[in-house]
Amino acid sequence: MRHVDVLIIGGGPAGISAAIWCKRLGIDCLLLEEQSQLGGQLFNIFNEIIDYPGMRTKNGIEMQREMVKHFVEMDCLYEVNTKVLFIDERSKTVKVKKQAKEQEICYTYLILATGSSQRKLGVPGEQQMIDRGEVYSASADGERLKGKMVALIGGGDRAFEGAHLLASKAKEVYLIHRSTHFKAREQYVEKVLSDPGIKVITDTEVTAIHGKHHVTSIDLKSKNSECENLSVDAVLIRLGIAPNVELIKEKVTTTQSGLIVINEVHQSSNPAIYAIGDACTTPLFSSISSSAGQGAIVAKQLSSMLNI
Amino acid sequence: MRHVDVLIIGGGPAGISAAIWCKRLGIDCLLLEEQSQLGGQLFNIFNEIIDYPGMRTKNGIEMQREMVKHFVEMDCLYEVNTKVLFIDERSKTVKVKKQAKEQEICYTYLILATGSSQRKLGVPGEQQMIDRGEVYSASADGERLKGKMVALIGGGDRAFEGAHLLASKAKEVYLIHRSTHFKAREQYVEKVLSDPGIKVITDTEVTAIHGKHHVTSIDLKSKNSECENLSVDAVLIRLGIAPNVELIKEKVTTTQSGLIVINEVHQSSNPAIYAIGDACTTPLFSSISSSAGQGAIVAKQLSSMLNI
Numbered sequence: 001m002r003h004v005d006v007l008i009i010g011g012g013p014a015g016i017s018a019a020i021w022c023k024r025l026g027i028d029c030l031l032l033e034e035q036s037q038l039g040g041q042l043f044n045i046f047n048e049i050i051d052y053p054g055m056r057t058k059n060g061i062e063m064q065r066e067m068v069k070h071f072v073e074m075d076c077l078y079e080v081n082t083k084v085l086f087i088d089e090r091s092k093t094v095k096v097k098k099q100a101k102e103q104e105i106c107y108t109y110l111i112l113a114t115g116s117s118q119r120k121l122g123v124p125g126e127q128q129m130i131d132r133g134e135v136y137s138a139s140a141d142g143e144r145l146k147g148k149m150v151a152l153i154g155g156g157d158r159a160f161e162g163a164h165l166l167a168s169k170a171k172e173v174y175l176i177h178r179s180t181h182f183k184a185r186e187q188y189v190e191k192v193l194s195d196p197g198i199k200v201i202t203d204t205e206v207t208a209i210h211g212k213h214h215v216t217s218i219d220l221k222s223k224n225s226e227c228e229n230l231s232v233d234a235v236l237i238r239l240g241i242a243p244n245v246e247l248i249k250e251k252v253t254t255t256q257s258g259l260i261v262i263n264e265v266h267q268s269s270n271p272a273i274y275a276i277g278d279a280c281t282t283p284l285f286s287s288i289s290s291s292a293g294q295g296a297i298v299a300k301q302l303s304s305m306l307n308i
Numbered sequence: 309m310r311h312v313d314v315l316i317i318g319g320g321p322a323g324i325s326a327a328i329w330c331k332r333l334g335i336d337c338l339l340l341e342e343q344s345q346l347g348g349q350l351f352n353i354f355n356e357i358i359d360y361p362g363m364r365t366k367n368g369i370e371m372q373r374e375m376v377k378h379f380v381e382m383d384c385l386y387e388v389n390t391k392v393l394f395i396d397e398r399s400k401t402v403k404v405k406k407q408a409k410e411q412e413i414c415y416t417y418l419i420l421a422t423g424s425s426q427r428k429l430g431v432p433g434e435q436q437m438i439d440r441g442e443v444y445s446a447s448a449d450g451e452r453l454k455g456k457m458v459a460l461i462g463g464g465d466r467a468f469e470g471a472h473l474l475a476s477k478a479k480e481v482y483l484i485h486r487s488t489h490f491k492a493r494e495q496y497v498e499k500v501l502s503d504p505g506i507k508v509i510t511d512t513e514v515t516a517i518h519g520k521h522h523v524t525s526i527d528l529k530s531k532n533s534e535c536e537n538l539s540v541d542a543v544l545i546r547l548g549i550a551p552n553v554e555l556i557k558e559k560v561t562t563t564q565s566g567l568i569v570i571n572e573v574h575q576s577s578n579p580a581i582y583a584i585g586d587a588c589t590t591p592l593f594s595s596i597s598s599s600a601g602q603g604a605i606v607a608k609q610l611s612s613m614l615n616i
Binding site: 013016017020021024050051052053054055056063066067070071073074264282287289290291292293294295296297300 | 321324325328329332358359360361362363364371374375378379381382572590595597598599600601602603604605608
């Protein structure tokens with residue numbers, strides 16, 4: 001069975017940084033990425049990146065290109081299109097699948113850099129919509145959504161910010177939230193509630209998304225009324241993000257929202273398992289800088305654990 | 309009196325990152341740097357920087373240039389040649405001196421990014437040697453030290469690693485340590501002790517460095533004997549680093565080695581004072597990546613404290 005001293009799961013900025021640092025410190029290391037390319041959430045950044053000191057890029061793709069170039073130049077070992085199916089923390093083994101082939105890899109230390117994903121509604125039609133590529137950014141897709149009927153789902157900052165951004169462009173904007181309590185900051189809520197271009201629908205859940213080639217309507221179910229159908233051209237799901245911890249959540253301590261609990265050197269409740277980036281309890285919002293910094297910290301920690 | 313919401317002391321990578329992040333988050337912020345240029349310890353990196361994901365530079369100066377370019381493009385407010393004389397944490401005021409002029413600046417939050425410095429011997433002739441520019445890197449200055457008599461002072465990793473690196477180049481290498489106990493890792497110690505090109509002198513202190521235009525000799529005082537003079541051409545002081553905490557050490561909790569004790573959002577024991585980079589208790593060794601990441605974390609924390 002293949003063995004590596006450090007196995008990294010996830011190839012976003014945190015995982016890339018950890019791999020570069022492992023390489024620099026002479027640690028035998030392998031990074032696994034489920035997608036066909038490294039970069040993780042960098043692919044979701046459509047605006048200029050101005051907050052990674054020393055490097056400004058037009059968008060996430062450009063940052064991805066630079067990071068991957070660095071990673072490849074350093075000869076870091078990695079496998080893309082490789083899905084981790086199972087982590088056996090007792091035997092320190094992970095089972096992975098690449099194309100049709102399954103394989104086991106044994107580790108001394110495991111770094112989880114699995115990131116986070118947008119939360120989903122979990123209703124019929126949602127995954128089909130995503131698979132068709134109907135995933136929009138309120139800030140970058142204003143032109144594409146011009147003159148359309150747009151529904152935003154959620155009650156937090158991103159839902160309200162998105163509704164506000166699109167109000168001047170779309171034909172009609174619906175902001176749909178399942179309760180009457182909004183998590184979004186007050187100034188966003190005030191702006192949206194006072195905007196005649198936005199219809200706020202509260203105490204209402206989306207129960208289905210319809211459309212064959214593109215979204216045509218959604219089903220809404222409000223607390224005290226019948227289900228009704230609303231014609232829309234686009235749905236933006238803004239339910240916030242959830243850490244990608246499916247593989248590990250029963251095996252290490254996590255918070256109520258699923259974040260892996262770590263100590264100051266990013267070690268989880270299992271001494272052989274570390275976590276960095278958006279999947280773990282790091283202070284406040286995430287950033288490329290802090291993910292990169294966490295990669296450095298964990299690699300240095302493991303270098304001293306491995307006595308390199 | 310001038311007031312800023314966030315005052316940053318120190319313009320190395322941690323301070324630069326904090327300032328860029330404050331600017332990005334719309335925080336009223338000013339950075340103070342004692343030297344004539346921003347960059348801090350980047351000026352001491354003579355080798356290629358390969359561990360800042362996405363960006364490889366030939367040396368610290370090149371990294372400094374890129375970071376300062378970014379900082380200046382972002383229109384971050386700063387003052388160089390500005391020494392902080394005193395921090396009055398009760399009135400939240402710092403007294404600074406720029407050229408001959410003294411000024412007071414009032415802050416809501418203070419970020420200490422004062423970094424660390426090489427520990428010094430504190431003996432006659434040492435500062436003159438440094439001022440003459442006789443500061444060598446064992447890895448980068450091998451050619452300059454070829455055929456010379458070189459003394460390394462210290463008992464840790466860097467002293468032993470340096471002695472090993474120079475042994476094949478210098479005419480003679482002395483490793484001088486004040487005790488018989490070495491902090492350096494075992495494999496370094498073994499290598500050095502078995503190297504015929506290195507003379508290890510223990511239980512001995514350096515009491516003076518002589519030389520007018522360049523180092524010519526050092527005075528040594530061993531525990532049980534008279535002072536003696538040793539002819540050398542170069543002295544490399546490798547006593548480790550000490551955090552730059554003179555301004556604050558009585559005012560916030562510090563560790564025995566002087567590091568500012570912080571919580572997970574980099575807040576010190578004084579709720580209005582934060583610390584990032586090499587002056588604070590962050591895990592393990594420092595790095596540009598982790599300093600940059602800390603700048604992001606503290607700025608985000610202060611943005612929420614300031615309710616921006």
